[in-house]
Amino acid sequence: MTTGVRARAAVPGLLLAGVLLVALNLRGPLVAVAPVAGELRRDLAVGAGTVGLLTSIPVLLFGLAAPLASWVIARAGTHRAVLVAMLGVLAGTVLRSVGDVRTALAGTVVLGLAITVGNVVVPVVIGRDFPGATHVVTAAYTSALNIGATLTTTLTAPLADLLGWRWALAAWGLLVGLACLVWTAGLRRQAARAVAAPPPPPVGPGRAVWRQPAVWGLTLAFAAQAFSYYGVTAWLPTLLADEQGLSRSTAGVSSALFQVFAVAGAFTVPVLVRRWHSPAAALVAVTAAWAFLPVGLLAAPQLWPVWCSIAGVAQGGGITVVFIAIVARSRDLVENRRTSAMVQGGGYAVAATGPLVVGSVHDLTGGWTVPMVLVLGAIVVMAVAGGLSAGGRPQDEQQEERARG
Helix, strand or coil, X not given: CCHHHHHHHCCCHHHHHHHHHHHHCCCHHHHCCHHHHHHHHHHHCCCHHHHHHHHHXXXXXXXXXXXXXXXXXXXXXXXXXXXXXXXXXXXHHHHHCCCCHHHHHHHHHHHHHHHHHHHHHHHHHHHHHCCCCHHHHHHHHHHHHHHHHHHHHHHHHHHHHHHCXXXXXXXXXXXXXXXXXXXXXXXXXXXXXXXXXXXXXXXXXXXXXXXXXXXXXXXXXXXXXXXXXXXXXXXXXXXXXXXXXXXXXXXXXXXHHHHHCHXXXXXXXXXXXXXXXXXXXXXXXXXXXXXXXXXXXXXCHHHHHHHHHHHHHHHHHHHHHHHHHHHHHCCCXXXXXXXXXXXXXXXXXXXXXXXXXXXXXXXXXXXXXXXXXXXXXXXXXXXXXHHHHCCCCXXXXXXXXXXXX
């Protein structure tokens, strides 16, 4: 058996299960509000705008609180920071489900801060604890993000019918608790493995990531990816209802296609990176698939299921390839953490404006052509910025080459 094969076989299974369970809880609590928005508005006596804050506040915090998340990770350590994030998600989930609108908003802020820590730290954990398999584990992680969103979107309404919206939202805390238990068990096993392993080689002084043009390029690429994702997610069903005369339920199928096919994109990207030996080439391929959505909806809108499916593959692949590029170009754990914080902080700050900008452009123009051109422009930015910044061999190949040498 070669050294590279042994490295892949040594993937810590329990810690991997913990990573995937953590990922299920990094998007699910945010989208859980949408299926019970009507009941929530009625019971809390608030308008649609206030309900919208329950989903927009966390996305804004993903950007603004990324430096704080990096500081928490530096103080607590990567493994403990994951547990801090999950405990924060649990606290925010429970707090959001009790009391009045002020309590719900406070719980939402706690959720946003906790998930921001999780967003930044999990890619760092993957880069540190899964050498030789970082791109595959990254694909599994990003797939789990979408699966978590799909689970909560699908099951929250039936739970609310049985238990009421408060208990339906709070019930997802059980999944958080499971993630904490598995993560803690995996962490203990990983700690025992680390004691037996030789110490890592010393590294030189850390590089300032904000001085690196490639990090700025990745930040811009991730911002364009996230802007497109959140803008399309918010308005795609409305666009199809307006342009194709679809019912609300039928138009809602577009969201399901857009989310479900992301899993295929997440696992396709590592294959492309491995085959082409370059995250940059895979990123350009992802942007080409992304372009099918705005171009297709403008040129042949009746084929919307095809365009939504291809774009779903693209959005799942887009976030995966950016995370792979972050790990591939980072020299050590500290640089990985700082790069992850900068890329996600800047990207999500822009992403928070996506639904507002796309909706405002639609209101100003009275149609969906200009908003789709705007999305296409963001995709072009992603292709150029990412193509110039995501170069280099994936870390998996570098690990295997060093092992053979």
